Amino acid sequence: DTAVSQTPKYLVTQMGNDKSIKCEQNLGHDTMYWYKQDSKKFLKIMFSYNNKELIINETVPNRFSPKSPDKAHLNLHINSLELGDSAVYFCASRASGPGTQYFGPGTRLTVL
Amino acid sequence: KNEVEQSPQNLTAQEGEFITINCSYSVGISALHWLQQHPGGGIVSLFMLSSGKKKHGRLIATINIQEKHSSLHITASHPRDSAVYICAVAFSGGSNYKLTFGKGTLLTVNP
Numbered sequence: 001d002t003a004v005s006q007t008p009k010y011l012v013t014q015m016g017n018d019k020s021i022k023c024e025q026n027l028g029h030d031t032m033y034w035y036k037q038d039s040k041k042f043l044k045i046m047f048s049y050n051n052k053e054l055i056i057n058e059t060v061p062n063r064f065s066p067k068s069p070d071k072a073h074l075n076l077h078i079n080s081l082e083l084g085d086s087a088v089y090f091c092a093s094r095a096s097g098p099g100t101q102y103f104g105p106g107t108r109l110t111v112l
Numbered sequence: 113k114n115e116v117e118q119s120p121q122n123l124t125a126q127e128g129e130f131i132t133i134n135c136s137y138s139v140g141i142s143a144l145h146w147l148q149q150h151p152g153g154g155i156v157s158l159f160m161l162s163s164g165k166k167k168h169g170r171l172i173a174t175i176n177i178q179e180k181h182s183s184l185h186i187t188a189s190h191p192r193d194s195a196v197y198i199c200a201v202a203f204s205g206g207s208n209y210k211l212t213f214g215k216g217t218l219l220t221v222n223p
Contacts, residue, residue: 031209041149041196043213055208090155098143098162098202098209103155 003027006091006104013081014112020077021107023091030096031055032074034066037088037106046089049074078109086111116201118214125221131186133217135199138180145211146173146184147198155198158184189221 004025013019025032033056034046048056049068063079074091091104115138125131135144146158159166159173161182166173170189175182186193199214 041216043198043200045210045212048208048210050208056210088153092155094209098160100157100160101145101211102157103147106153106155108153 004091004093004102004104006089006107008107009105010108010110012110012112015081015083017081018077018079019081019109020075021089021091021109023074023076023104025072025091025093025102025104027093027095027102028072029093029102030071031094032068032071033092033094033101034074034076035090035092037090039087043090047074047076081109081111083111085109116199116212116214118199118217120217121215122218123220125189125219127190127221127223129189129221131189131193131219131221133184133197133199133219135182135184135201135214136180137182137201137203140204141177141180141201142204142209143202144175144182145200145202146182147200149196149198149216151195158197186219189219191221191223194219194221 006023031050033048037043046060047066052068065077068074088106090106092101094101117136119134143162149155161175170187172185196216198216200211
């Protein structure tokens, strides 16, 4: 059973398009995250949701819109894709309080 | 400014060697994490520490709160340990639990 899953694994698209990435966790965790990993492998937090409520929004362009339909799902929609959006996007989840984060396999987004 | 510094950036070792990766941070923390990212890309959490020392198999993580420093040690290193090791810190004082990441250490263990 995959604890945190993401779809798609790879996404290749043209500049200006709109795309979505989906994430699901079956761990019963309350908190979920989106992270961006750039070409130098540097990870940076983008968003966090706790029980469907947005709690962290890290100066991400408003072309990026996260949505959490329930606490097991966190999706990321990106409008008007730009070359600089090319990266690997990781979803993660965590139980309440300081604790281990469980990462999804990542979605490699390439914008041409 | 809340910062996380890792060293070295790159590390090459021979199989069997003892490995140490270091992480320093700028201000007080609520927890420090060590993560492993294999060439295939997946990220796995190795340890979460707020004090002292933890051990799992050949991996040992230590933290010195006063010195704002943590180390990850690998004993009897093996080629399968080749990966990027990432230190991540949750700084204290924030209302939400948010990780700030180091730039990672690329470890290559040669047979």
